[in-house]
Amino acid sequence: MKKSLIVAALLGALAFQAQAEVTIYGVADASITYQYLKTPGHGSTNTVSMDSGTDRGSRVGIHATEKLSDRTQVEVILEDQFALDSGVQQQDDKHLFHREATLNLNTDYGRFGFGRMGTSMGQISSWCVVGPQISAIGPGYGPYSGTSVWFTSGQSQMDNTIAWRSPRFGGFALTAQYSGNVDQTVTGAVENKASAERYASLTGEFKRGALKFTGERSVAVDSHLWASSAAGNPDNSLQFTVGGNYDFGPARLFLAGNYFDHMKLALAAGNPSWYIASGFDDFGVDKAMNYYAKGYGVSAGVSVPLSYGKIGFNATYNKVKDVETANGTAVTGNPEFERAAGTVTYEYPFSKRTTFYVSAGYGEQKM
Numbered sequence: 001m002k003k004s005l006i007v008a009a010l011l012g013a014l015a016f017q018a019q020a021e022v023t024i025y026g027v028a029d030a031s032i033t034y035q036y037l038k039t040p041g042h043g044s045t046n047t048v049s050m051d052s053g054t055d056r057g058s059r060v061g062i063h064a065t066e067k068l069s070d071r072t073q074v075e076v077i078l079e080d081q082f083a084l085d086s087g088v089q090q091q092d093d094k095h096l097f098h099r100e101a102t103l104n105l106n107t108d109y110g111r112f113g114f115g116r117m118g119t120s121m122g123q124i125s126s127w128c129v130v131g132p133q134i135s136a137i138g139p140g141y142g143p144y145s146g147t148s149v150w151f152t153s154g155q156s157q158m159d160n161t162i163a164w165r166s167p168r169f170g171g172f173a174l175t176a177q178y179s180g181n182v183d184q185t186v187t188g189a190v191e192n193k194a195s196a197e198r199y200a201s202l203t204g205e206f207k208r209g210a211l212k213f214t215g216e217r218s219v220a221v222d223s224h225l226w227a228s229s230a231a232g233n234p235d236n237s238l239q240f241t242v243g244g245n246y247d248f249g250p251a252r253l254f255l256a257g258n259y260f261d262h263m264k265l266a267l268a269a270g271n272p273s274w275y276i277a278s279g280f281d282d283f284g285v286d287k288a289m290n291y292y293a294k295g296y297g298v299s300a301g302v303s304v305p306l307s308y309g310k311i312g313f314n315a316t317y318n319k320v321k322d323v324e325t326a327n328g329t330a331v332t333g334n335p336e337f338e339r340a341a342g343t344v345t346y347e348y349p350f351s352k353r354t355t356f357y358v359s360a361g362y363g364e365q366k367m
Contacts, residue, residue, distance in 0.1 A: 020066040029058045030084045031357075052084035054141060055347070055357045057124060059099060075104040077126055094185040098157060100125045113163040120175050120203040121241065122156055127163055129175050129203050133214045134243035134256035136301030136312040141343050141359055158199055159184040160191055171208040177201045206244075213244035237262045237292070243299070254301040254314070261294040262324070291331060295320040309348035316341055339365040 031054040038044040052058045061079035068074060079099040082089055089098065095116065102115040104126075118125025123132055123139050131139070158179040166174040181189050181196035189196040206213040243256025301314035320337040324330050341363035348356045 020064050022062065022064045024060075024062055026060040027056050027058055028084055029053050029056050031055070050085040052086075053081065054359070055345075055355070056138065057081045057099070058084040061099075071108050073106040075102075075106060077102050077104065081124075095157075100127075100157075102126070108167065110167050111163075111165040113161070113165075115161065116157060116159050117161050117163060117177075118157050119199070120177055120201055125157065127165070127175070127177070129165075129205055130214050130241060130243070133205075133212050133245055134241075134254055135299065136252070136254045136303045136314045137343060137345050137359075141345070141361060158182040161199075168207070171206050173205045173207075175201075175203040175205065210247035211244065212246075214242070237264070239263065250304065252303045254299070254303070256299045258297040258299075260296070262292045262328075263294070264292055291323050291325060293320045293323045293337075295322075295337075309346060312345045312347070314343055337365065339363065 029052060031051050033047075033049050033051045033054070035047045035049075036044065037047075059079055059081045061077065064076040066074045077100050078097045079101075080089065080095075080097045081099050095101075097116065100115075100117050102113050102117050104114075105112040113127060117127040120127060120129040121131060122128045123135075158177075160181045161177055161179040163175065163177045177200065179199040180192035182199050183189065183197065184191075186196070192198070203214065237260070239258065239260040241256065241258045243254070245252055245254045295318065297316060297318040299314065299316040301312065303313075304311045316339075318337075318339045322330070323335050341361065343359055343361035345357060345359040350356060
């Protein structure tokens with residue numbers, strides 16, 4: 001009798017699971033990249049390499065939904081990113097699902113999300129709101145794409161996140177996020193305690209016809225991950241971003257601006273790897289990873305659909321100043337950084353799923 005009950009319970013569970021709609025999906029993106037890098041006092045280099053995820057990040061994911069009622073749906077998204085040229089996890093080896101691992105509830109009162117997700121500022125998560133609306137091209141084109149130059153939220157993906165996106169009323173919508181510990185793999189970080197880096201953001205969005213407008217104010221409370229060896233707790237990091245796009249018919253125009261205060265220097269100055277390669281290693285990589293700064297950035301772009309494909313262009317300017325230690329002490333010499341970059345891309349769709357692209361970018365950074 002006990003065996004029969006076990007079998008019946010198992011069959012019931014399988015029948016319940018079968019009611020959910022499950023989709024396995026992925027993206028394979030490979031490119032050949034040429035880069036010329038000239039650094040004052042360090043000479044120049046030429047490199048040709050195979051890269052992955054230039055246009056869109058190579059990924060594999062699972063998307064599952066189940067309808068609980070006419071007005072309520074449960075949704076699960078599990079997504080990881082990999083390097084197509086080597087087959088390894090592209091971002092890190094600490095998260096099985098680096099890009100997103102969320103349990104979402106879609107209701108008449110909005111969308112509720114729980115788990116690991118991207119910030120509303122980013123572009124690689126179902127919870128990203130700002131990024132896709134303020135840049136003509138994606139962030140995968142390296143330090144010259146523009147978006148990677150001045151996006152200074154300090155955190156791309158976050159663990160332990162609770163999020164809510166409101167229904168749309170008259171074109172308006174809100175998105176709120178909170179993470180009690182943005183990186184659960186950090187040793188000694190306790191969720192919702194001073195030892196953990198925490199994050200909160202509120203994003204307002206407006207869409208009406210050809211106009212899309214977005215504004216975000218976010219605060220990252222950091223006391224461990226971004227703390228230097230200096231005594232005292234670091235101040236809160238703050239950023240404010242506003243931007244949008246408008247479809248004129250023959251082209252779509254993108255404009256945005258960003259202000260940040262007490263942002264980690266390596267992030268405020270741009271991509272850390274390019275920061276070091278540009279000769280700022282003389283300033284000290286330890287300072288880049290543990291010093292903070294304020295500054296601003298502006299971005300402009302345009303996307304033009306053609307009979308055969310699409311052209312995109314994005315340009316940005318970023319300035320970083322008032323470098324200080326974690327506890328707010330000004331750095332001797334008050335170094336300042338400036339960076340300008342631009343990228344032009346062309347995409348040609350062979351089919352609904354296969355796209356050929358080519359791009360060229362230029363960036364300049366000085367201290």
